[in-house]
Amino acid sequence: MTFHTETPEQTRRLGLRLGRLLRGGDVVCLYGNLGSGKTTFTQGAAKGAGFRGRVVSPTFGLARQYRARRLTLYHLDLYRVGEDTGDIGLEEFLRDPRAACLIEWPEAAKAYLPPERLDARLSHRRSGGRTLTFKARGGRASRLLRGLSGR
Numbered sequence: 001m002t003f004h005t006e007t008p009e010q011t012r013r014l015g016l017r018l019g020r021l022l023r024g025g026d027v028v029c030l031y032g033n034l035g036s037g038k039t040t041f042t043q044g045a046a047k048g049a050g051f052r053g054r055v056v057s058p059t060f061g062l063a064r065q066y067r068a069r070r071l072t073l074y075h076l077d078l079y080r081v082g083e084d085t086g087d088i089g090l091e092e093f094l095r096d097p098r099a100a101c102l103i104e105w106p107e108a109a110k111a112y113l114p115p116e117r118l119d120a121r122l123s124h125r126r127s128g129g130r131t132l133t134f135k136a137r138g139g140r141a142s143r144l145l146r147g148l149s150g151r
Contacts, residue, residue: 012044019048029106032122072099
């Protein structure tokens with residue numbers, strides 16, 4: 001399923017819709033080049049999950065935790081991580097039943113990614129907007145994708 005956004009605010013609103021659907025145990029992998037909108041999308045998802053604070057890229061800290069009333073959101077950025085992501089506690093983040101994970105640059109964690117997840121590919125459009133293409137892997141992710149599409 002593909003969505004097109006023209007502005008950062010539209011990308012945030014799409015993330016907001018997803019954030020309202022997230023439940024503990026959900027994993028969303030965000031693929032895309034630098035500046036493709038991964039953190040912008042995550043800002044919306046955190047707000048949709050109920051977080052009211054500031055959401056920034058965790059590039060140098062690797063992970064940020066956003067606690068909301070109904071859900072904790074882990075925002076991971078694996079850009080600077082090698083293939084051995086176990087050292088950063090990725091498995092613990094993924095096993096937390098009260099939290100959802102949004103993972104930027106998930107390529108670095110192939111061996112650790114759960115089979116049930118929602119993959120999102122973000123890319124630049126010539127117009128300056130973004131294209132976001134989602135692929136559900138498993139039943140939980142299919143539920144998220146149905147909700148995101150409004151079905």
